[in-house]
Amino acid sequence: MADTKCRHEWSIINVRNGFLVTEGCMATGERANFFTLEDNPHKDTYVVDGNLWRYLGNSQAVKFDLQCKKCGTVLKLNKTQAMAMVIECTDECRAAVYDQGLDPDTTWVYTAMCTEVEHKNGECVPNEETRALTDYFNGRIKSRGKKVIFVPCILLGGIDRCQAEIIADVGLKDID
């Protein structure tokens, strides 16, 4: 049984190599990103709830879950589809503004990216997942004083203008 009082020490499990697929809605301009293990996903245009989704592209990516080394709790990072490093952006980007408020020599902001479709409902990657990602990757860092912080991608100013560096094999290998 999971220990809710445990200060988890996470290790990486269930590493899956797959693809980060991006679709765009031709009616609303919305974007949807999702991770898939399929190396031959459908690329047909389809309609769901008023959205006309069209395949835009993909890149090889990795997805994983976390398990606590102390209590055995498994945290499935179901909402996290990808990760990206926040660099710099306009003042509309709350992730970039958050980054600017931190010591640039020691602290790095990364974003945990959801499918984006959830933003319509005000939802994104939950705090449980961003906290666990923060704790996990900080646990891997041995450089003195250095740390990373994960924030949900709903803070980003706009995906089409986003300058964050996504952690995916862009252009290296794709399904096409």
Next chain:
Amino acid sequence: MKLTELRDKLSLNALNEIYENEIEGVFISDMVSDIVAGANSGNILVTIQTHKNLIATANLVDVPAIIYVRDKKPAQDVIELANRAKITLFTTNLDAWKLAIKLHEIGLK
């Protein structure tokens, strides 16, 4: 092993400042997805991939230096991001296999 010692022993060409970092081990890969899952803090990364997201990934998993093989060189914006992350970038004309042999010979495992 310090980065300056590594540079001297392997005649590496530094593309930016050589930061004071201790190297522990080597990780060879060209895919960020692989690096996220497999690289350890302190590893030197050997790669032919010059994309900027490699710096983002190396920073996330605390890789202090990258060696680009076969004389591959990243663009200036990649070097600038590496400067901000204090990640040293080297190049070598060796391929990954020959470089791996030399890294092993000088004691890195």
